[in-house]
Amino acid sequence: MDLYECCELCPRMCQVDRTRGEHGQCGEGATVRLSTICPHFGEEPSFSGTRGSGTIFFSGCACGCFFCQNHQISLAHSGRTLSPAELARDAKALLGKGVHNLNLVTADHFLPHVVQLCRALRRNGISVPVLFNCSGYARPEMISLLAQEAIDVFLPDFKFADAALAEECMGDSSYPELALAAIETMYEHKGPLKPWDPSGQIPADSGVLVRHLVLPGRIDNSFAVLAAVHEKLGPDLPLSIMSQFRPTPSCAERGVFRRPVTKEEYEQVCDFAEILGFTHVYTQPEFGDRAFLPDFDREEPFRGNARDH
Ligand code: SF4
Ligand code: SF4
Numbered sequence: 579m580d581l582y583e584c585c586e587l588c589p590r591m592c593q594v595d596r597t598r599g600e601h602g603q604c605g606e607g608a609t610v611r612l613s614t615i616c617p618h619f620g621e622e623p624s625f626s627g628t629r630g631s632g633t634i635f636f637s638g639c640a641c642g643c644f645f646c647q648n649h650q651i652s653l654a655h656s657g658r659t660l661s662p663a664e665l666a667r668d669a670k671a672l673l674g675k676g677v678h679n680l681n682l683v684t685a686d687h688f689l690p691h692v693v694q695l696c697r698a699l700r701r702n703g704i705s706v707p708v709l710f711n712c713s714g715y716a717r718p719e720m721i722s723l724l725a726q727e728a729i730d731v732f733l734p735d736f737k738f739a740d741a742a743l744a745e746e747c748m749g750d751s752s753y754p755e756l757a758l759a760a761i762e763t764m765y766e767h768k769g770p771l772k773p774w775d776p777s778g779q780i781p782a783d784s785g786v787l788v789r790h791l792v793l794p795g796r797i798d799n800s801f802a803v804l805a806a807v808h809e810k811l812g813p814d815l816p817l818s819i820m821s822q823f824r825p826t827p828s829c830a831e832r833g834v835f836r837r838p839v840t841k842e843e844y845e846q847v848c849d850f851a852e853i854l855g856f857t858h859v860y861t862q863p864e865f866g867d868r869a870f871l872p873d874f875d876r877e878e879p880f881r882g883n884a885r886d887h
Contacts, residue, residue, distance in 0.1 A: 579690050582608040587689050588640040589717055589756050604687035606638035609659050613637055613651040613874050615668050617677045619883050620869070622818050622860045623778030624771060624787070625679060625709060625733070630883075632677035632706070634669065635874070636685045641713045641748040643737070644828045645793075645835050650874040652684060653828075662691060666698045673699075673706060678781040679731070681709040686716055689724065696728035707783040709733050714757035714788075715750070721760050725767035732764040732786045739802035743793075746834075754806070761788060762810055771816040774858050787816040787860075791823055792847050794839045800847040808854045816858040819848055824871055 581587060582596040592602025599607060617630030625631040637657030639646070646652045660668065669680060680699070685692050696708055707730040714734040721732070736757050738744035744753035764786045771785035788807055792800050800819075807815055821844040829835045848861050869882030 579608065581690050587720060588686055589715060589750070589752065590640050603642065604638045604640040605655055606687055610662070610665055610688050610691045611637040611657040611659050613657040614879055615672050616878065616883065617672070617675050618681065618880060620880050621681065622787070623776055624774070624782040625681060627678040627778045627781035630675070630677045631679055631681040631709070632672045632675070633681040633683060634672070634685070635683045636688055638687055639684050639713065640687050641715050643748045644832060645747065645826055647822070647824065647826070648684070648872060648874070649826050649828065656874055662694055662698070665691065665695055669695060669699060670702070670704070673704060679707040679709050681711055683711040684713065685710065686712050686720070689720055692724065693728045707731055713737070714760055715753055716756070716760040718759055718763040721763045722767065725764065730784045731771065731782055732768060733789065734761050734764060734786070735789050735791065736761060736803050736807060737791065738799060739806045740799045743796065743799050758806055758810055761786070761807065765811055765815070770814055770858065774816065776860065785816070787818055789818045789820060791820045792839045792844055793823060794835050794837050794843065797843050797847050801850050804847070804851050804854055808856070813855040814857055817851060817856055818860040819851060821862045822871060
């Protein structure tokens with residue numbers, strides 16, 4: 579927990595003392611806050627499997643992308659405060675529902691709590707895989723710590739390969755090189771996602787899968803993302819190419835990304851992944867399916883989960 583005292587947990591390197599109420603770019607203090615804890619059936623089949631992924635959505639985010647699809651929790655910071663004991667209790671209750679894994683969403687800025695939680699669960703004999711579902715905007719040192727101490731599966735986004743786009747969207751033109759270095763570190767520690775079973779019958783228990791959300795009008799960025807990870811990590815890197823972008827209120831205010839991605843744009847990006855020779859790729863055949871767009875004002879943010887309850 580000392581790491582909160584002069585916080586350098588992520589590349590923002592704010593050096594604020596979160597234990598004394600100071601806030602850096604992520605906007606969160608030294609007490610863990612989260613929005614929603616639920617079994618989730620909308621992740622890739624390797625994670626949702628047949629019984630769901632045990633998902634915990636943490637409040638805040640160091641990136642602060644203006645178009646964030648989870649803006650209610652990442653930008654508006656909705657959520658509730660939990661003590662470490664309450665977090666462990668709620669995580670155990672979630673695992674008690676029979677989910678395949680524990681899926682920590684945007685927990686980078688709560689790294690000490692993540693390590694503490696994983697240690698506590700393992701002391702209690704709980705051995706489900708722990709997923710770190712993150713922005714890719716991370717320091718390699720922190721990734722190594724997580725890989726050694728807590729995490730089995732890394733599920734990073736690689737959002738921007740275009741430095742100007744990264745600057746425009748989340749205020750750091752270094753995102754492309756930083757995210758690539760972080761993903762490389764994840765891959766060094768864990769390798770590709772294993773086992774690979776897109777049917778969802780055998781959920782993954784270790785490795786790395788990189789996600790990329792296609793942005794409307796910016797398939798050039800998507801091509802550059804795919805080319806960059808292909809060059810760095812090769813065609814066996816598992817990927818998930820996502821089509822579900824929807825404009826948020828901030829998109830209207832800025833006049834940027836004011837429409838969904840078109841089917842043609844999405845297919846061009848998927849085709850490019852095929853041309854590069856990627857062998858393990860999740861795509862979204864149900865183009866336009868809104869069932870898993872979250873609304874964190876609802877007790878159950880994902881309408882699509884209802885079909886499995
Ligand atoms: S975790 Fe938050 S406070 Fe710490 S360096 Fe990152 S943005 Fe700044
Ligand atoms: S990195 Fe992801 S969770 Fe964070 S603000 Fe950007 S889109 Fe939202």
